[in-house]
Amino acid sequence: MAEQFVGKSHPRFDAEKVTGKARFINDIKAPRMLYGKILYSKRPHARITHIDTSKAERLQGVRAVLTGFNTPDVRVGFLGDQIALKRDKVRQFRDEVAAVAAINEEIAEEALELIRVEYEDLPAVFDPIEAMKEGAPLIHEVDARGKPRRNNILPLPWKLEAGDVQKGRSESAFVVKDTFRTTWVHQVCMGTSGCIAEFDVNNNLQFISVTNVPFGGKDRLDMFLRNLGIRGSTRILTPYVGGSFGSKLDTDIYEFIAVLLAWKTKCPVKILFDRLEEFTASPPRQPIIGTVEQGCDKDGRLTFRVVEMILDNGAYTSWGATTPSVMMVPISTLYRVPNISFRATCVYTNNIYAQAMRGYGNPQATYVVEQSMDQLAVEAGIDPIEFRLINANEPNETSPMGLKITTCPMKECLEEVKTRLDWKKKQGKHDGHGVGVACFLHVGGGARVYRSDAQGLILKVDDEGKVTAITGGTDQGQGSETIIRQMVAEATGFRPQDVNIFQGDTEICPWDVGTHASRHAFMVGHAILMAGAQVRAKLLAMASTWMGQLISRNLQKKARQDPDFKIPDVDLSLLSNPENLDISNGQIFLKSDPDNKLLRLPVAQIVRSAHMVGTGRGEMIVAEAFYDPPNEMLNAEGKGNLSCCYTFGAHGVEVQVDQETGQVTILNYVAAHDVGRAINPMLVKGQIYGATIMGAGYGLTEEMQVNAGRVMNPNLLDYKLLTAKDKIPIDPVIVEPIEPSGPFGLKGIGEPACVPAAPAIANAVADAIGVRIKDLPLSPEKVLAAIKGKGR
Amino acid sequence: MRRTIRFTVNGDPVEVEVQPHWPLLRVLRDELELTGAKMGCGEGECGACTVLVDGKPINSCIYPVLEAEGKQVLTIEGLVSSENELHPIQQAFLDKAGVQCGFCTPGMIMSAKALLDMNPNPTEDEVRHALAGNFCRCTGYVQIVESVRHAAELLLKNAKQTGAGE
Numbered sequence: 001m002a003e004q005f006v007g008k009s010h011p012r013f014d015a016e017k018v019t020g021k022a023r024f025i026n027d028i029k030a031p032r033m034l035y036g037k038i039l040y041s042k043r044p045h046a047r048i049t050h051i052d053t054s055k056a057e058r059l060q061g062v063r064a065v066l067t068g069f070n071t072p073d074v075r076v077g078f079l080g081d082q083i084a085l086k087r088d089k090v091r092q093f094r095d096e097v098a099a100v101a102a103i104n105e106e107i108a109e110e111a112l113e114l115i116r117v118e119y120e121d122l123p124a125v126f127d128p129i130e131a132m133k134e135g136a137p138l139i140h141e142v143d144a145r146g147k148p149r150r151n152n153i154l155p156l157p158w159k160l161e162a163g164d165v166q167k168g169r170s171e172s173a174f175v176v177k178d179t180f181r182t183t184w185v186h187q188v189c190m191g192t193s194g195c196i197a198e199f200d201v202n203n204n205l206q207f208i209s210v211t212n213v214p215f216g217g218k219d220r221l222d223m224f225l226r227n228l229g230i231r232g233s234t235r236i237l238t239p240y241v242g243g244s245f246g247s248k249l250d251t252d253i254y255e256f257i258a259v260l261l262a263w264k265t266k267c268p269v270k271i272l273f274d275r276l277e278e279f280t281a282s283p284p285r286q287p288i289i290g291t292v293e294q295g296c297d298k299d300g301r302l303t304f305r306v307v308e309m310i311l312d313n314g315a316y317t318s319w320g321a322t323t324p325s326v327m328m329v330p331i332s333t334l335y336r337v338p339n340i341s342f343r344a345t346c347v348y349t350n351n352i353y354a355q356a357m358r359g360y361g362n363p364q365a366t367y368v369v370e371q372s373m374d375q376l377a378v379e380a381g382i383d384p385i386e387f388r389l390i391n392a393n394e395p396n397e398t399s400p401m402g403l404k405i406t407t408c409p410m411k412e413c414l415e416e417v418k419t420r421l422d423w424k425k426k427q428g429k430h431d432g433h434g435v436g437v438a439c440f441l442h443v444g445g446g447a448r449v450y451r452s453d454a455q456g457l458i459l460k461v462d463d464e465g466k467v468t469a470i471t472g473g474t475d476q477g478q479g480s481e482t483i484i485r486q487m488v489a490e491a492t493g494f495r496p497q498d499v500n501i502f503q504g505d506t507e508i509c510p511w512d513v514g515t516h517a518s519r520h521a522f523m524v525g526h527a528i529l530m531a532g533a534q535v536r537a538k539l540l541a542m543a544s545t546w547m548g549q550l551i552s553r554n555l556q557k558k559a560r561q562d563p564d565f566k567i568p569d570v571d572l573s574l575l576s577n578p579e580n581l582d583i584s585n586g587q588i589f590l591k592s593d594p595d596n597k598l599l600r601l602p603v604a605q606i607v608r609s610a611h612m613v614g615t616g617r618g619e620m621i622v623a624e625a626f627y628d629p630p631n632e633m634l635n636a637e638g639k640g641n642l643s644c645c646y647t648f649g650a651h652g653v654e655v656q657v658d659q660e661t662g663q664v665t666i667l668n669y670v671a672a673h674d675v676g677r678a679i680n681p682m683l684v685k686g687q688i689y690g691a692t693i694m695g696a697g698y699g700l701t702e703e704m705q706v707n708a709g710r711v712m713n714p715n716l717l718d719y720k721l722l723t724a725k726d727k728i729p730i731d732p733v734i735v736e737p738i739e740p741s742g743p744f745g746l747k748g749i750g751e752p753a754c755v756p757a758a759p760a761i762a763n764a765v766a767d768a769i770g771v772r773i774k775d776l777p778l779s780p781e782k783v784l785a786a787i788k789g790k791g792r
Numbered sequence: 793m794r795r796t797i798r799f800t801v802n803g804d805p806v807e808v809e810v811q812p813h814w815p816l817l818r819v820l821r822d823e824l825e826l827t828g829a830k831m832g833c834g835e836g837e838c839g840a841c842t843v844l845v846d847g848k849p850i851n852s853c854i855y856p857v858l859e860a861e862g863k864q865v866l867t868i869e870g871l872v873s874s875e876n877e878l879h880p881i882q883q884a885f886l887d888k889a890g891v892q893c894g895f896c897t898p899g900m901i902m903s904a905k906a907l908l909d910m911n912p913n914p915t916e917d918e919v920r921h922a923l924a925g926n927f928c929r930c931t932g933y934v935q936i937v938e939s940v941r942h943a944a945e946l947l948l949k950n951a952k953q954t955g956a957g958e
Contacts, residue, residue, distance in 0.1 A: 011886045011887045011888075011889075012885075012886045012887075012889055012891055013886075014886070014891060014894060015878065015882075015886060016894075017891050017893075017894030017897050018868075018878065018882035018883075018885050018886060018891060018894075018897055018898075018901060019828070019868065019869070019871070019872055019878070019882060020826070020827070020828020020829070020867065020868035020869050020898045021828070022894050023827070024830070024894075024895060026827070026830060026831060027821075027827040187929075188929055189893070189895075189929060190830075190832050190838065190840055190893065190895040190896045190927060190928065190929050190930075191830070191832075191893065191895040192832070240893075240894060240895075241893065242830075242893050242894070242895030243892075243893040243895060243929050243930055245929070274833075274834060275832070275833040275834060275835065275837075275838075476893055477891075477892035477893030477894065477930045478892065479889070479892070682888070682889050682935075683889055685889075685934075685935070686889045686892060686930075686931060686935055689931060689932035689933075689934040689935065690892065690929075690930045690931050690932040691932075692932060693932030693933070694929070694932070715833070715835060715837065716833050716835070716837035716838050716927065717835070717837050721927055721929070722932075723923075723924050723925075723927065723933075724919075724920040724921075724923040724924050724926070724928075724933040724936070724937065725920055725921065725924040727916075727917075727920055728932075730932070730934060
């Protein structure tokens, strides 16, 4: 049967957001709620010699003043390398030194001004290469277990070796090697970070959090409570989240501080970041220095690739330090390369620390690889698109990293770029007008970064004929409230408007690993198919019990009311076999006579009859599913089939570069994406547009200017986001190979378009001006300097 | 220090005690519990706090509340009809996916309303110009622009129908 709802551009369901009724963390208050504020370090690296909080404590309206000196020493963070309020020393400007809870924000801010902190400066290091050298100031003298540290290199030896690089090198006719740099960029969610922490009288913590990993957050907060000696557990409630893009994966330090303040005061405590704090005290995407060497034979076939990455980890560790696990994906598998060597070194510095941002290391890695691909194409004298077509990934092959590619329309995407940009006519002129291309692959069917990559889902059908989906997943704007309804409707036989969604409560919702890695639609889709099949089967069984008598009763009633009505001669016994029945639009009917209105009943009537049947005999319809995909954790060598499918694509860009100002204008932009199958093409395009513009910002304008550890542009005037005026004509091309491992054939699409944008733009600019700029962003200053320095 | 000011919000007259330095947004959100307008930056950069004052879009996070004395303020809460129907601009943002996370949406819709009140059939460039002060991190603006142009069509169609009925 043709699908009724999946594959259609259904309008969005989230009407609360257009009416102003959607409650974000900003909009939530609790009775007796206090406002928490944090005092940050004034030094990048210093010993704290003394903190005087006495004046702040005496201020009318202040309820608590906390520092590292009056709170327990509980380590938090991915490597346990910090405590929430710093005591021994500060290691970056964003270090949290003290926190205040007060009856309103003004008093809390005034109290912060009254806290005196004395520091003794220590030598600081801001360059990861300097920080790796012997004798560099140690950021951490000891590790989380108290063991002395000898240098600033993190104990995370990211490494991947496959094939024989030496052999590959010897077989190469052409080899290129170069170094590229990327900078810090911020997720810049329009909704800033915030939380409300509150303890009940049994010491259980209710935590309203903008997380997209509620169960991971619960684990971290539960452990924090245990380590504080508090016998209670955490319930996380998630309101509307004003964007994430990776920023809401980890439990951040302000959240632990809110818990400390709530515990101290036994009142609800809210901490809400302002825009300055969002820029200076929330972890962005980390910068890399990437050196890539790769070669090809005389026919242009890639022979080997060696990549060395240095990541500026900043002063502490969050998920940023694990992004090399995803960098491995493009480094090993973007194009067919038999021999691979990859090494990443994360280095502590006195800079701000980083976590995840859309693409999770893939944007940096693809930026490095794709520029090198263009350099190698030039060296080999092959057109950049032809060079990529020679080396393109193919369906049903296994890469050196052990990634098992299923569907793969990379060549199709490249051909789309070639045709739509009129590539042959425009490439290679170096006259200020140029074209560039970059491909990508990304996980398309989740990513097993924990032992489980599962999502839980409960479906229940009530006696109004509505289906409620209770899911552990979260939405941060991607549109799950719409596609869940479409998929549930499809799987169960209801209409999308008959589906309700409940999410955002760890006490009620079934477990989920988190809405990350572009995995949500994939996981929830599978769970919906599993639970939906049970709902259908249960409903049809229930109908087979009830339909005969209900219809018979209806017919007799009609005959009593209308003397002209003759009860038709129908075989009601057919209705007692579930195999003869089907559901569509919330109605159950006889398959062999689907248009007969007399033999059709709304689900509501059947479920109500089953509820109201009498003591001990009633039934209800509830089904549950826990879908865990067949993907693998990486082994000790960094190998394994991380995702059960991968998504591919190509971005092609046509630019005009103003030779006088260095300004880059994008004239045409083709974004060709393999999405497996679009559940809602309009929303898929929304992900492609949004991520492409974010990626274009990464390429052209966005940069956190960090000078000696301090963010110099922590506001929306100086941090240059693209605006509605920056018109980039994006042509989104949706390619649908129908992925066999995906529910309804889909693959994830949340992150991918953010990956190839910057390298495609960089390649186009290099094509336009005949010289390559090797660090992001391609600001007019850098482009102009490159044009002027061309002859040198 | 407190002063009493009077103005109209979404058609209702209000009288509020305010501190003279407060921005309008604070009064709307904290005193009048109209939390639809959002604080995205507090510096008049992001546009999430956009409301209309006498029909003109303003950044209410930096608009001194005393300036509102005697004026007509329209917020996102004032767009839904008395029959509880969405305004065509609101409907268009759902139909064309001009909404993602939703944080910028109330401000975006108010800027769109100001534009369409003045210019019922804007070009793409005119829409983009009118929304230049409203940041969105999710959509890349494309479907927001489509939503506003779709809203213009809906409004023009409504106006025609109303006109034909008279």
